[in-house]
Amino acid sequence: MSDRGKPDFPYRQHDHQVCIEECIERAEAACMDHNEHFTENRRAVLELLLAGHRPLGAYEIVEQFDWKNRRPAPAQIYRALAFLESLGLIHRIASRNAYLACNRPGHQKGAIFLVCERCELVAELEGTQMLTAIDNLSASSGFVAHTHLIEVSGLCPACSDTLDFERAET
Amino acid sequence: MSDRGKPDFPYRQHDHQVCIEECIERAEAACMDHNEHFTENRRAVLELLLAGHRPLGAYEIVEQFDWKNRRPAPAQIYRALAFLESLGLIHRIASRNAYLACNRPGHQKGAIFLVCERCELVAELEGTQMLTAIDNLSASSGFVAHTHLIEVSGLCPACSDTLDFERAET
DNA sequence: TTGCAAACACTATAACATAACATTCTACCC
């Protein structure tokens, strides 16, 4: 799955089951590295997020989380989200108040997110160079940068094509 | 007030009263241009946001809004915020769920926000070149960009100095 | 002066997130 990490990865056909399995393995390894437990709760939340290249709101996770035939409390989900985010396994999409499984394992920093306004698919791009440029720009004002948030809203290739087609129809 | 629009503007001493007045004038002009009314409600919200180079949450505005000795309903504030944002007079700082008066009049697009983690001061930088670079990057994946969100979290010059000093003390 | 559209007022509720505290689980030591 060398495709993962490439900018257009989520836009292409791929064996999503493999994609999921790799991310789970990656998560297990990350937990080992940090002497943390990859508990059932955390695994279940990550699996829900891995189901599609779409961000889920915390309460969507609550709803989809089938847990002994009951509903988990929001706090339970938020705890798992905070844990997964601390390990760089997921990202928060601020413009949507939603959470996305990371598909650039090992490169948790320096991401740029392309959020489709129509289908909600999110692509995660490598943006390290961009961030360096931004850091330089802000440093020239004396600002010391710690974390970055870059989200682009627009249309993914498929939705863009669809809309072009619909416009051509009329 | 040619200082406005420069990256380090909010970090420097300036006549803030003039700064406010200019923005109000600018808002009046913008409303004229768009055949909209600069109502009391909208003006009051903008003035609260102009009071400092700090973003305010909608409910902070509700609290500070002295309105015939009553408290306005949140919806009233959100309406004004939506209106002001549609005219580019204010920006939403997504990482803080807060709103900031624009200090780059006439350049409502292409901003980069530097958010101080310590004092909450926000600087608004011209980032058109950066955005172009990001658009090019995303276009190479077939993504059609509409809007951008770039927020950098860190320390403003003053807070950075203060912390350096405190560290040197110990 | 009537009629229309914009803006406002108000109530309620949706949507997102965390605090606080009790309980259970797990790893480790004796």
Add this chain to the structure above:
DNA sequence: GGGTAGAATGTTATGTTATAGTGTTTGCAA
């Protein structure tokens, strides 16, 4: 095994941010 410290979970409650929906007022033009 039994004790125990820390991590994780379970639970309740509440805090925070944002919008829906509906009726009223206002400004303005025909």
